[in-house]
Amino acid sequence: xxxxxxxxxxxxxxxxxxxxxxxxxxxxxxxxxxxxxxxxxxxxxxxxxxxxxxxxxxxxxxxxxxxxxxxxxxxxxxxxxxxxxxxxxxxxxxxxxxxxxxxxxxxxxxxxxxxxxxxxxxxxxxxxxxxxxxxxxxxxxxxxxxxxxxxxxxxxxxxxxxxxxxxxxxxxxxxxxxxxxxxxxxxxxxxxxxxxxxxxxxxxxxxxxxxxxxxxxxxxxxxxxxxxxxxxxxxxxxxxxxxxxxxxxxxxxxxxxxxxxxxxxxxxxxxxxxxxxxxxxxxxxxxxxxxxxxxxxxxxxxxxxxxxxxxxxxxxxxxxxxxxxxxxxxxxxxxxxxxxxxxxxxxxxxxxxxxxxxxxxxxxxxxxxxxxxxxxxxxxxxxxxxxxxxxxxxxxxxxxxxxxxxxxxxxxxxxxxxxxxxxxxxxxxxxxxxxxxxxxxxxxxxxxxxxxxxxxxxxxxxxxxxxxxxxxxxx
Ligand code: BGP
Numbered sequence: 001x002x003x004x005x006x007x008x009x010x011x012x013x014x015x016x017x018x019x020x021x022x023x024x025x026x027x028x029x030x031x032x033x034x035x036x037x038x039x040x041x042x043x044x045x046x047x048x049x050x051x052x053x054x055x056x057x058x059x060x061x062x063x064x065x066x067x068x069x070x071x072x073x074x075x076x077x078x079x080x081x082x083x084x085x086x087x088x089x090x091x092x093x094x095x096x097x098x099x100x101x102x103x104x105x106x107x108x109x110x111x112x113x114x115x116x117x118x119x120x121x122x123x124x125x126x127x128x129x130x131x132x133x134x135x136x137x138x139x140x141x142x143x144x145x146x147x148x149x150x151x152x153x154x155x156x157x158x159x160x161x162x163x164x165x166x167x168x169x170x171x172x173x174x175x176x177x178x179x180x181x182x183x184x185x186x187x188x189x190x191x192x193x194x195x196x197x198x199x200x201x202x203x204x205x206x207x208x209x210x211x212x213x214x215x216x217x218x219x220x221x222x223x224x225x226x227x228x229x230x231x232x233x234x235x236x237x238x239x240x241x242x243x244x245x246x247x248x249x250x251x252x253x254x255x256x257x258x259x260x261x262x263x264x265x266x267x268x269x270x271x272x273x274x275x276x277x278x279x280x281x282x283x284x285x286x287x288x289x290x291x292x293x294x295x296x297x298x299x300x301x302x303x304x305x306x307x308x309x310x311x312x313x314x315x316x317x318x319x320x321x322x323x324x325x326x327x328x329x330x331x332x333x334x335x336x337x338x339x340x341x342x343x344x345x346x347x348x349x350x351x352x353x354x355x356x357x358x359x360x361x362x363x364x365x366x367x368x369x370x371x372x373x374x375x376x377x378x379x380x381x382x383x384x385x386x387x388x389x390x391x392x393x394x395x396x397x398x399x400x401x402x403x404x405x406x407x408x409x410x411x412x413x414x415x416x417x418x419x420x421x422x423x424x425x426x427x428x429x430x431x432x433x434x435x436x437x438x439x440x441x442x443x444x445x446x447x448x449x450x451x452x453x454x455x456x457x458x459x460x461x462x463x464x465x466x467x468x469x470x471x472x473x474x475x
Contacts, residue, residue, distance in 0.1 A: 011406035014473045021117065021421030022468040023076030024443065025378050027124040027168065030430035036099040041084035041126040042136070042184040043433070074468065076117040078377060078423045079107075080124035080168065081157075083149055101156055108160050119377070119423065120161050121227065122150050122208065124168040125177075125184070125433075132185050137173060137197040143204045150208035154216045162222040164212065165307050165377065166205045169229040170257050174198045179329050183434060191327025192287055195274070199289040202260050202299055209302035226261065227307030227377045230254040232357030232364075233316045233337070241318035245335045249316050250364060252333040262369045264300035265291055274332050280324045287327060305420070307377035308365065312350060313357030314339055346396075347382040347439045355403035362411035362419065373418050379404055380425035382432075385440035390458065397443075397460035402473055409473070424464065428455055 016022075029043050081104065111118050123146070127136050131145055150166065167173070176183040179194030187193050205226055212224045233249040235242035248269055251259070255267040265271075266288060275286040291299065314337045322331040343352035358379070365374065381400040383390040401424060411417040429442035437448060443461040447454040466474050 009403075009406070011402055011473050012475060014406055014409050016405075016409060016471045018471065019420070020471070021075040021375065021423075022464075023074045023078060023116075023119065023421065023423035024427035025078035025119075025423040025425050026080075026427050026430065027121070028080040028082040029124065029126045030426075030432070036103055037097055038082060038100070039084045040129040041082070042129055042132045043126055044084075045129050045132075046184040046186065047436075074116050076119045076163070076421060076423060077111055077427070078119040078121065080121035080126075081153055082126055083123060084126060084128035084130075096152070104157060108157060112160060117163065118161050119163045119165070119375070119421075120153075120157070121165040121168045121377075122153055123166065125173055127173075127185070136185060137178060137200055138187075138193060140200055140203075143200060143207055146204040147207040147211055151211050151215070154212055154220070158212075158216050158220040158222060162220075163305075163375075164222060164224045166208045166224060166226045167201065168227045168307075168377075169309055170198065170201050170205075170226070171229060171253065174201060175329055191329060191332065194329050195288050198256060199291075202257065203295065205261070206299040206302040210298070223304035225303050225305040225307050225375075226257070227309055228254055228257045229309035229378070230361060231311065232313040232354070232361040233335075234313055234357065234360070236315045236317035239318070242316065245316045245318040249314075249333060249335045249337065250368075252329070252335075254365075255368070258306075258365075258369060260291070260296075260299045261303050262301075262372070264296040270332075273334070277324065277327065277332055281327055287332075303372065305373040305375060306365070306369075308361070308374050309378035309425075310358060310361055310376060311379060311381075311425075312339075312352050313343075313354035313360075347384045348435070351381055353381070353400055353403070355400070355407045357407075358404050359407040359411040359415070362408065362417040363415045366411075366415065366417040371416070371418050373420055375421040375423070376408065376419065377423055378425035379422065380441045382439035382441045385429060385437065385445075390440065391445055391456060392459055394459040394463065397458065398463035401460065401464060401467070405467065406473055 029041065032038075033044055108118050131142055134141065136142065154164075172183055174197035175194040177185055178187045178197040179190055179192075181188030209224050212220075212222070216222070230250065230253045233246045233253075235246040251267040251269050256270060259265065259267045270288060271286070274288040278286045278288075317336045319334065319336040322334050339352050343354055345352055358376075362374065365372070379401075381397055383393060383396065405422065408419060408422060412419050424443065426441045426443070428444035429437075429440040429446040429448075431437060432439045432441070442458070443464055444455045444457055447456070
Protein backbone atom coordinates (compact mmCIF):
# COMPACT_ATOMS: atom_id res chain seq x y z
CA UNK A 1 0.00 0.00 0.00
CA UNK A 2 1.26 3.54 -0.64
CA UNK A 3 4.08 4.45 -2.97
CA UNK A 4 5.57 0.95 -3.23
CA UNK A 5 2.35 -0.55 -4.52
CA UNK A 6 1.76 2.43 -6.79
CA UNK A 7 4.92 1.66 -8.71
CA UNK A 8 3.38 -1.49 -10.17
CA UNK A 9 0.21 0.24 -11.12
CA UNK A 10 -0.06 1.53 -14.69
CA UNK A 11 -1.21 5.12 -14.97
CA UNK A 12 0.37 6.48 -18.10
CA UNK A 13 -1.75 7.69 -20.95
CA UNK A 14 -5.10 7.04 -19.41
CA UNK A 15 -7.51 9.48 -21.04
CA UNK A 16 -10.44 11.50 -19.77
CA UNK A 17 -13.62 12.13 -21.75
CA UNK A 18 -13.89 15.44 -23.63
CA UNK A 19 -16.61 16.84 -21.43
CA UNK A 20 -14.80 16.06 -18.16
CA UNK A 21 -14.27 19.31 -16.22
CA UNK A 22 -10.80 19.96 -14.86
CA UNK A 23 -10.27 22.82 -12.48
CA UNK A 24 -8.92 24.29 -9.27
CA UNK A 25 -10.67 25.13 -6.03
CA UNK A 26 -10.34 28.13 -3.72
CA UNK A 27 -12.39 29.57 -0.87
CA UNK A 28 -13.27 33.14 -0.08
CA UNK A 29 -12.01 33.30 3.49
CA UNK A 30 -8.70 31.76 2.53
CA UNK A 31 -7.88 34.76 0.34
CA UNK A 32 -8.82 38.33 1.15
CA UNK A 33 -10.53 39.18 4.40
CA UNK A 34 -11.10 42.92 4.59
CA UNK A 35 -11.68 44.20 1.06
CA UNK A 36 -14.49 46.48 -0.02
CA UNK A 37 -15.99 47.00 3.43
CA UNK A 38 -16.51 43.35 4.24
CA UNK A 39 -17.93 42.56 7.71
CA UNK A 40 -16.63 40.13 10.30
CA UNK A 41 -17.24 36.41 10.29
CA UNK A 42 -16.43 33.75 12.88
CA UNK A 43 -13.04 33.04 11.36
CA UNK A 44 -12.02 36.71 11.40
CA UNK A 45 -13.06 36.85 14.98
CA UNK A 46 -11.06 33.76 15.82
CA UNK A 47 -7.88 34.63 13.96
CA UNK A 48 -7.85 38.22 15.18
CA UNK A 49 -8.44 37.56 18.82
CA UNK A 50 -6.43 34.42 19.50
CA UNK A 51 -2.70 34.57 19.42
CA UNK A 52 -1.93 31.15 18.01
CA UNK A 53 1.39 31.12 16.29
CA UNK A 54 0.00 29.77 13.06
CA UNK A 55 -2.53 32.60 12.75
CA UNK A 56 -1.72 35.87 11.12
CA UNK A 57 -3.46 38.84 12.56
CA UNK A 58 -3.55 40.98 9.49
CA UNK A 59 -4.43 39.48 6.18
CA UNK A 60 -4.94 41.77 3.26
CA UNK A 61 -4.00 39.85 0.18
CA UNK A 62 -6.29 39.11 -2.68
CA UNK A 63 -5.35 35.79 -4.20
CA UNK A 64 -7.47 34.38 -6.96
CA UNK A 65 -7.50 36.27 -10.19
CA UNK A 66 -4.05 35.24 -11.34
CA UNK A 67 -5.02 32.23 -13.38
CA UNK A 68 -5.86 34.10 -16.56
CA UNK A 69 -2.49 35.74 -16.81
CA UNK A 70 -0.85 32.35 -16.65
CA UNK A 71 -2.61 31.17 -19.79
CA UNK A 72 -4.27 28.13 -18.28
CA UNK A 73 -6.79 25.92 -19.93
CA UNK A 74 -8.94 25.13 -16.92
CA UNK A 75 -12.56 24.25 -17.53
CA UNK A 76 -13.68 25.37 -14.11
CA UNK A 77 -12.66 27.39 -11.07
CA UNK A 78 -14.31 26.70 -7.75
CA UNK A 79 -14.69 29.61 -5.39
CA UNK A 80 -16.96 30.60 -2.55
CA UNK A 81 -18.88 33.75 -1.84
CA UNK A 82 -18.36 35.45 1.48
CA UNK A 83 -21.67 35.74 3.32
CA UNK A 84 -20.41 38.36 5.75
CA UNK A 85 -18.68 39.74 2.86
CA UNK A 86 -18.30 41.79 -0.04
CA UNK A 87 -21.96 42.43 -0.56
CA UNK A 88 -23.70 41.66 2.75
CA UNK A 89 -21.33 43.24 5.27
CA UNK A 90 -23.41 42.36 8.29
CA UNK A 91 -24.56 38.97 7.07
CA UNK A 92 -28.15 40.12 7.31
CA UNK A 93 -30.02 40.62 4.10
CA UNK A 94 -30.55 44.33 4.28
CA UNK A 95 -27.21 45.86 3.47
CA UNK A 96 -25.93 44.97 0.05
CA UNK A 97 -22.51 46.37 -0.74
CA UNK A 98 -22.42 47.43 -4.38
CA UNK A 99 -18.61 47.33 -4.50
CA UNK A 100 -18.78 43.71 -3.47
CA UNK A 101 -21.43 42.84 -6.04
CA UNK A 102 -19.29 44.46 -8.69
CA UNK A 103 -16.26 42.51 -7.52
CA UNK A 104 -17.99 39.15 -8.01
CA UNK A 105 -19.58 40.29 -11.29
CA UNK A 106 -16.17 41.23 -12.68
CA UNK A 107 -14.65 38.01 -11.46
CA UNK A 108 -17.38 35.81 -12.95
CA UNK A 109 -17.22 37.75 -16.21
CA UNK A 110 -13.46 37.31 -16.39
CA UNK A 111 -13.88 33.57 -15.89
CA UNK A 112 -16.53 33.32 -18.59
CA UNK A 113 -14.58 35.48 -21.03
CA UNK A 114 -11.78 32.93 -20.66
CA UNK A 115 -14.07 29.96 -21.18
CA UNK A 116 -13.94 28.94 -17.51
CA UNK A 117 -17.10 27.70 -15.82
CA UNK A 118 -17.67 29.16 -12.35
CA UNK A 119 -18.40 26.55 -9.67
CA UNK A 120 -19.73 28.54 -6.74
CA UNK A 121 -19.98 27.50 -3.12
CA UNK A 122 -22.49 29.59 -1.19
CA UNK A 123 -21.11 28.79 2.25
CA UNK A 124 -17.55 27.71 3.00
CA UNK A 125 -17.47 27.90 6.85
CA UNK A 126 -17.53 31.69 7.25
CA UNK A 127 -20.65 32.31 9.35
CA UNK A 128 -21.20 36.04 9.85
CA UNK A 129 -20.16 37.01 13.37
CA UNK A 130 -23.51 38.77 13.92
CA UNK A 131 -25.42 35.58 13.20
CA UNK A 132 -23.09 33.57 15.39
CA UNK A 133 -23.81 35.88 18.29
CA UNK A 134 -27.54 35.15 18.07
CA UNK A 135 -26.97 31.40 18.04
CA UNK A 136 -25.29 30.61 14.72
CA UNK A 137 -25.85 27.06 13.54
CA UNK A 138 -27.49 26.08 16.81
CA UNK A 139 -30.43 28.39 16.14
CA UNK A 140 -33.27 27.51 13.76
CA UNK A 141 -33.46 31.20 12.81
CA UNK A 142 -30.35 30.79 10.72
CA UNK A 143 -32.28 28.65 8.22
CA UNK A 144 -34.22 31.66 7.00
CA UNK A 145 -31.22 33.97 7.05
CA UNK A 146 -29.19 31.48 5.04
CA UNK A 147 -32.05 30.89 2.62
CA UNK A 148 -32.45 34.61 2.06
CA UNK A 149 -28.72 34.95 1.47
CA UNK A 150 -28.87 32.10 -1.06
CA UNK A 151 -31.80 33.76 -2.82
CA UNK A 152 -29.79 36.97 -3.12
CA UNK A 153 -26.79 35.23 -4.67
CA UNK A 154 -29.03 33.33 -7.11
CA UNK A 155 -30.67 36.63 -8.07
CA UNK A 156 -27.41 38.51 -8.42
CA UNK A 157 -25.24 35.94 -10.17
CA UNK A 158 -27.48 33.09 -11.32
CA UNK A 159 -27.66 34.22 -14.95
CA UNK A 160 -23.96 33.43 -15.24
CA UNK A 161 -23.46 30.63 -12.71
CA UNK A 162 -24.71 27.16 -13.58
CA UNK A 163 -23.04 25.10 -10.86
CA UNK A 164 -23.94 25.95 -7.27
CA UNK A 165 -22.97 24.21 -4.04
CA UNK A 166 -24.94 25.14 -0.93
CA UNK A 167 -22.32 24.10 1.64
CA UNK A 168 -18.72 23.01 1.70
CA UNK A 169 -17.96 20.16 4.13
CA UNK A 170 -20.82 20.63 6.60
CA UNK A 171 -19.19 18.12 8.92
CA UNK A 172 -16.38 20.58 9.64
CA UNK A 173 -18.86 23.33 10.46
CA UNK A 174 -20.87 21.08 12.76
CA UNK A 175 -18.67 18.34 14.16
CA UNK A 176 -15.51 20.42 14.44
CA UNK A 177 -17.26 23.77 15.04
CA UNK A 178 -19.85 22.69 17.60
CA UNK A 179 -18.82 19.19 18.77
CA UNK A 180 -15.08 18.76 19.21
CA UNK A 181 -14.57 22.53 18.99
CA UNK A 182 -11.42 22.35 16.84
CA UNK A 183 -12.63 24.89 14.31
CA UNK A 184 -14.52 28.19 14.53
CA UNK A 185 -16.61 28.98 16.45
CA UNK A 186 -14.79 26.57 18.82
CA UNK A 187 -17.91 25.46 20.67
CA UNK A 188 -17.22 22.23 22.57
CA UNK A 189 -20.56 20.57 23.00
CA UNK A 190 -19.55 16.98 22.36
CA UNK A 191 -22.33 14.65 21.37
CA UNK A 192 -24.96 17.39 21.26
CA UNK A 193 -23.87 20.51 19.37
CA UNK A 194 -22.79 18.67 16.23
CA UNK A 195 -26.16 16.93 15.89
CA UNK A 196 -28.19 20.09 16.48
CA UNK A 197 -26.02 22.02 14.02
CA UNK A 198 -26.36 19.32 11.36
CA UNK A 199 -30.12 19.14 11.81
CA UNK A 200 -30.44 22.86 11.23
CA UNK A 201 -27.88 23.03 8.44
CA UNK A 202 -29.62 20.27 6.44
CA UNK A 203 -32.86 22.25 6.56
CA UNK A 204 -31.00 25.34 5.37
CA UNK A 205 -29.51 23.33 2.50
CA UNK A 206 -32.92 21.96 1.52
CA UNK A 207 -34.53 25.37 1.69
CA UNK A 208 -31.91 26.91 -0.59
CA UNK A 209 -32.30 24.02 -3.05
CA UNK A 210 -36.09 24.49 -3.11
CA UNK A 211 -35.76 28.24 -3.58
CA UNK A 212 -33.58 27.60 -6.60
CA UNK A 213 -35.85 24.88 -7.89
CA UNK A 214 -39.04 26.95 -7.56
CA UNK A 215 -37.88 30.45 -8.37
CA UNK A 216 -34.72 30.29 -10.47
CA UNK A 217 -34.36 26.97 -12.25
CA UNK A 218 -37.05 27.76 -14.85
CA UNK A 219 -35.10 30.76 -16.13
CA UNK A 220 -31.52 30.11 -15.02
CA UNK A 221 -31.41 26.40 -15.69
CA UNK A 222 -28.48 25.59 -13.39
CA UNK A 223 -27.70 22.83 -10.91
CA UNK A 224 -27.52 22.93 -7.12
CA UNK A 225 -25.56 20.41 -5.08
CA UNK A 226 -23.71 20.16 -1.78
CA UNK A 227 -20.09 19.23 -1.07
CA UNK A 228 -19.59 16.51 1.52
CA UNK A 229 -16.13 15.32 2.52
CA UNK A 230 -14.96 11.90 3.50
CA UNK A 231 -11.80 9.83 3.60
CA UNK A 232 -12.06 6.18 2.57
CA UNK A 233 -12.18 3.81 5.56
CA UNK A 234 -10.38 0.57 4.75
CA UNK A 235 -11.30 -2.43 6.94
CA UNK A 236 -8.22 -3.60 8.83
CA UNK A 237 -9.07 -7.27 8.21
CA UNK A 238 -11.73 -9.08 6.25
CA UNK A 239 -13.59 -10.05 9.42
CA UNK A 240 -17.31 -9.25 9.50
CA UNK A 241 -16.65 -6.94 12.45
CA UNK A 242 -14.10 -4.86 10.55
CA UNK A 243 -16.28 -4.73 7.44
CA UNK A 244 -19.13 -3.49 9.62
CA UNK A 245 -16.76 -0.96 11.22
CA UNK A 246 -15.88 0.47 7.81
CA UNK A 247 -19.51 0.79 6.77
CA UNK A 248 -20.50 2.30 10.11
CA UNK A 249 -17.71 4.88 10.00
CA UNK A 250 -18.73 5.88 6.45
CA UNK A 251 -22.33 6.28 7.58
CA UNK A 252 -21.33 8.45 10.56
CA UNK A 253 -19.01 10.61 8.45
CA UNK A 254 -20.75 10.83 5.13
CA UNK A 255 -24.18 9.24 5.47
CA UNK A 256 -24.96 11.68 8.30
CA UNK A 257 -25.29 14.36 5.59
CA UNK A 258 -25.82 12.34 2.45
CA UNK A 259 -28.55 10.00 3.65
CA UNK A 260 -31.07 12.73 4.54
CA UNK A 261 -30.41 14.42 1.19
CA UNK A 262 -30.49 11.24 -0.91
CA UNK A 263 -33.02 9.21 1.09
CA UNK A 264 -34.77 11.59 3.49
CA UNK A 265 -33.40 10.66 6.93
CA UNK A 266 -30.29 9.90 8.99
CA UNK A 267 -28.74 6.46 8.50
CA UNK A 268 -30.47 3.75 10.57
CA UNK A 269 -27.18 2.84 12.26
CA UNK A 270 -26.84 6.41 13.57
CA UNK A 271 -30.42 6.57 14.76
CA UNK A 272 -30.15 3.25 16.61
CA UNK A 273 -26.74 3.74 18.17
CA UNK A 274 -27.29 7.30 19.34
CA UNK A 275 -30.76 6.53 20.70
CA UNK A 276 -29.42 3.52 22.64
CA UNK A 277 -26.46 5.36 24.05
CA UNK A 278 -28.58 8.42 24.93
CA UNK A 279 -31.01 6.22 26.86
CA UNK A 280 -28.17 4.61 28.82
CA UNK A 281 -26.76 8.07 29.55
CA UNK A 282 -30.09 9.11 31.04
CA UNK A 283 -31.33 11.39 28.27
CA UNK A 284 -35.11 11.47 27.82
CA UNK A 285 -34.83 11.53 24.05
CA UNK A 286 -32.06 10.71 21.60
CA UNK A 287 -29.26 13.27 21.28
CA UNK A 288 -29.77 12.85 17.53
CA UNK A 289 -32.79 15.05 16.75
CA UNK A 290 -35.62 13.54 14.72
CA UNK A 291 -36.97 14.95 11.49
CA UNK A 292 -40.75 15.22 11.14
CA UNK A 293 -42.29 13.50 8.13
CA UNK A 294 -42.77 16.93 6.58
CA UNK A 295 -39.08 17.71 7.01
CA UNK A 296 -38.09 14.35 5.56
CA UNK A 297 -40.18 15.06 2.48
CA UNK A 298 -38.69 18.54 2.24
CA UNK A 299 -35.05 17.39 2.47
CA UNK A 300 -35.31 14.17 0.44
CA UNK A 301 -33.95 14.58 -3.08
CA UNK A 302 -32.55 18.09 -2.69
CA UNK A 303 -29.55 17.60 -4.94
CA UNK A 304 -28.80 17.86 -8.63
CA UNK A 305 -25.25 16.57 -8.19
CA UNK A 306 -22.80 15.82 -5.42
CA UNK A 307 -19.53 17.57 -4.61
CA UNK A 308 -17.07 15.18 -2.97
CA UNK A 309 -13.94 16.33 -1.15
CA UNK A 310 -11.52 13.47 -0.74
CA UNK A 311 -7.87 13.54 0.31
CA UNK A 312 -6.86 10.40 2.12
CA UNK A 313 -7.66 7.04 3.72
CA UNK A 314 -7.85 5.62 7.25
CA UNK A 315 -7.81 2.02 8.41
CA UNK A 316 -10.67 1.03 10.67
CA UNK A 317 -11.28 -1.82 13.04
CA UNK A 318 -14.02 -2.86 15.39
CA UNK A 319 -13.47 -2.11 19.07
CA UNK A 320 -15.33 -2.79 22.33
CA UNK A 321 -18.33 -0.56 22.89
CA UNK A 322 -17.11 2.75 24.39
CA UNK A 323 -18.09 3.38 27.98
CA UNK A 324 -21.22 5.34 28.73
CA UNK A 325 -20.65 8.88 30.03
CA UNK A 326 -19.25 12.08 28.48
CA UNK A 327 -21.00 11.66 25.16
CA UNK A 328 -19.25 12.44 21.89
CA UNK A 329 -19.63 11.78 18.19
CA UNK A 330 -16.51 9.57 18.29
CA UNK A 331 -18.00 7.38 21.03
CA UNK A 332 -21.31 7.25 19.22
CA UNK A 333 -19.41 6.02 16.18
CA UNK A 334 -17.39 3.57 18.31
CA UNK A 335 -14.73 2.64 15.75
CA UNK A 336 -10.92 2.59 16.03
CA UNK A 337 -9.44 4.70 13.23
CA UNK A 338 -5.73 4.90 12.33
CA UNK A 339 -3.32 5.45 9.47
CA UNK A 340 -0.60 3.03 8.43
CA UNK A 341 2.82 4.46 9.36
CA UNK A 342 4.24 3.14 6.07
CA UNK A 343 2.01 5.45 4.01
CA UNK A 344 3.77 8.41 2.48
CA UNK A 345 2.84 11.61 4.32
CA UNK A 346 2.72 15.35 3.69
CA UNK A 347 2.87 18.59 5.66
CA UNK A 348 -0.68 17.85 6.86
CA UNK A 349 -0.70 14.98 9.33
CA UNK A 350 -4.09 13.82 8.03
CA UNK A 351 -3.13 13.61 4.34
CA UNK A 352 -1.34 10.37 3.41
CA UNK A 353 -0.81 9.35 -0.18
CA UNK A 354 -3.42 6.62 -0.64
CA UNK A 355 -4.76 7.06 -4.18
CA UNK A 356 -6.48 3.66 -4.25
CA UNK A 357 -8.91 5.05 -1.65
CA UNK A 358 -10.25 7.42 -4.32
CA UNK A 359 -11.60 4.53 -6.37
CA UNK A 360 -13.04 2.78 -3.34
CA UNK A 361 -14.89 5.81 -1.98
CA UNK A 362 -16.31 6.63 -5.40
CA UNK A 363 -17.55 3.08 -5.85
CA UNK A 364 -19.08 3.10 -2.37
CA UNK A 365 -20.92 6.38 -3.05
CA UNK A 366 -22.19 5.05 -6.36
CA UNK A 367 -23.49 1.86 -4.80
CA UNK A 368 -24.91 3.47 -1.68
CA UNK A 369 -26.69 6.43 -3.29
CA UNK A 370 -27.81 5.09 -6.65
CA UNK A 371 -25.08 6.48 -8.86
CA UNK A 372 -25.41 10.25 -8.50
CA UNK A 373 -23.50 12.71 -10.70
CA UNK A 374 -20.31 13.56 -8.81
CA UNK A 375 -17.63 16.21 -9.08
CA UNK A 376 -14.52 15.89 -6.94
CA UNK A 377 -14.50 19.38 -5.49
CA UNK A 378 -11.26 19.04 -3.48
CA UNK A 379 -8.25 16.74 -3.62
CA UNK A 380 -4.69 17.77 -2.88
CA UNK A 381 -1.55 17.60 -0.80
CA UNK A 382 0.46 20.12 1.19
CA UNK A 383 4.12 21.08 1.47
CA UNK A 384 5.83 23.13 4.14
CA UNK A 385 6.21 26.14 1.95
CA UNK A 386 9.95 26.64 2.00
CA UNK A 387 10.11 29.11 -0.81
CA UNK A 388 12.63 27.64 -3.20
CA UNK A 389 12.43 23.92 -2.45
CA UNK A 390 8.72 23.47 -2.80
CA UNK A 391 8.59 24.77 -6.34
CA UNK A 392 10.16 21.48 -7.30
CA UNK A 393 7.17 19.35 -6.31
CA UNK A 394 7.08 17.08 -9.33
CA UNK A 395 7.71 13.78 -7.58
CA UNK A 396 5.44 14.81 -4.77
CA UNK A 397 2.40 16.87 -5.83
CA UNK A 398 2.36 15.83 -9.51
CA UNK A 399 2.68 12.24 -8.39
CA UNK A 400 -0.26 12.66 -6.01
CA UNK A 401 -2.51 14.14 -8.70
CA UNK A 402 -1.50 11.64 -11.30
CA UNK A 403 -2.27 8.62 -9.15
CA UNK A 404 -5.46 10.01 -7.65
CA UNK A 405 -6.69 10.92 -11.12
CA UNK A 406 -5.77 7.48 -12.35
CA UNK A 407 -7.85 5.72 -9.70
CA UNK A 408 -10.63 8.23 -10.27
CA UNK A 409 -10.60 7.36 -13.94
CA UNK A 410 -10.68 3.63 -13.11
CA UNK A 411 -13.75 4.30 -10.99
CA UNK A 412 -15.40 5.98 -13.98
CA UNK A 413 -14.41 3.50 -16.66
CA UNK A 414 -14.21 0.21 -14.77
CA UNK A 415 -16.83 0.77 -12.08
CA UNK A 416 -19.23 3.06 -13.94
CA UNK A 417 -19.15 5.85 -11.39
CA UNK A 418 -20.68 9.01 -12.80
CA UNK A 419 -17.88 11.53 -12.22
CA UNK A 420 -18.06 14.63 -14.40
CA UNK A 421 -15.24 16.76 -13.01
CA UNK A 422 -12.33 17.28 -10.68
CA UNK A 423 -10.98 20.42 -9.03
CA UNK A 424 -7.72 20.33 -7.10
CA UNK A 425 -7.21 21.91 -3.73
CA UNK A 426 -5.83 24.42 -4.37
CA UNK A 427 -5.09 26.86 -7.14
CA UNK A 428 -2.56 28.64 -4.94
CA UNK A 429 -1.10 28.68 -1.46
CA UNK A 430 -3.51 30.28 0.98
CA UNK A 431 -4.55 30.69 4.59
CA UNK A 432 -5.25 27.15 5.82
CA UNK A 433 -7.70 27.84 8.64
CA UNK A 434 -6.30 26.81 12.03
CA UNK A 435 -3.01 25.91 10.39
CA UNK A 436 -2.54 29.41 9.03
CA UNK A 437 0.28 29.67 6.48
CA UNK A 438 2.13 26.60 7.69
CA UNK A 439 0.71 24.24 5.07
CA UNK A 440 0.71 25.00 1.37
CA UNK A 441 -1.58 23.13 -0.98
CA UNK A 442 -1.15 25.42 -3.98
CA UNK A 443 -0.22 24.65 -7.55
CA UNK A 444 1.07 28.22 -7.41
CA UNK A 445 3.38 29.33 -4.69
CA UNK A 446 2.51 32.68 -3.12
CA UNK A 447 5.25 34.74 -1.54
CA UNK A 448 3.28 36.23 1.35
CA UNK A 449 6.16 38.49 2.32
CA UNK A 450 6.22 40.31 -1.01
CA UNK A 451 4.04 43.39 -1.46
CA UNK A 452 2.24 42.05 -4.49
CA UNK A 453 2.12 38.45 -3.22
CA UNK A 454 4.28 37.15 -6.05
CA UNK A 455 2.93 33.90 -7.47
CA UNK A 456 5.18 31.32 -9.04
CA UNK A 457 3.96 28.12 -10.69
CA UNK A 458 5.26 25.00 -9.00
CA UNK A 459 6.24 22.11 -11.26
CA UNK A 460 2.91 20.49 -10.47
CA UNK A 461 1.13 23.44 -12.11
CA UNK A 462 2.91 22.70 -15.35
CA UNK A 463 2.13 19.01 -14.99
CA UNK A 464 -1.56 19.59 -14.27
CA UNK A 465 -1.92 21.96 -17.20
CA UNK A 466 -0.39 19.28 -19.46
CA UNK A 467 -2.91 16.75 -18.17
CA UNK A 468 -5.74 19.17 -18.84
CA UNK A 469 -4.64 20.08 -22.33
CA UNK A 470 -4.01 16.47 -23.41
CA UNK A 471 -6.87 15.06 -21.27
CA UNK A 472 -4.42 12.29 -20.57
CA UNK A 473 -2.25 11.18 -17.66
CA UNK A 474 0.98 12.02 -19.41
CA UNK A 475 4.42 11.51 -17.87
C1 BGP B 1 -10.70 21.25 3.32
C2 BGP B 1 -11.26 22.63 3.21
C3 BGP B 1 -10.39 23.55 2.47
C4 BGP B 1 -8.92 23.38 2.75
C5 BGP B 1 -8.44 21.94 2.85
C6 BGP B 1 -7.11 21.79 3.51
O1 BGP B 1 -11.27 20.59 4.41
O2 BGP B 1 -12.54 22.63 2.62
O3 BGP B 1 -10.87 24.86 2.69
O4 BGP B 1 -8.52 24.18 3.77
O5 BGP B 1 -9.36 21.16 3.55
O6 BGP B 1 -7.28 21.53 4.89
P1 BGP B 1 -6.49 22.11 6.15
O7 BGP B 1 -6.38 23.57 5.95
O8 BGP B 1 -7.35 21.76 7.31
O9 BGP B 1 -5.18 21.39 6.17
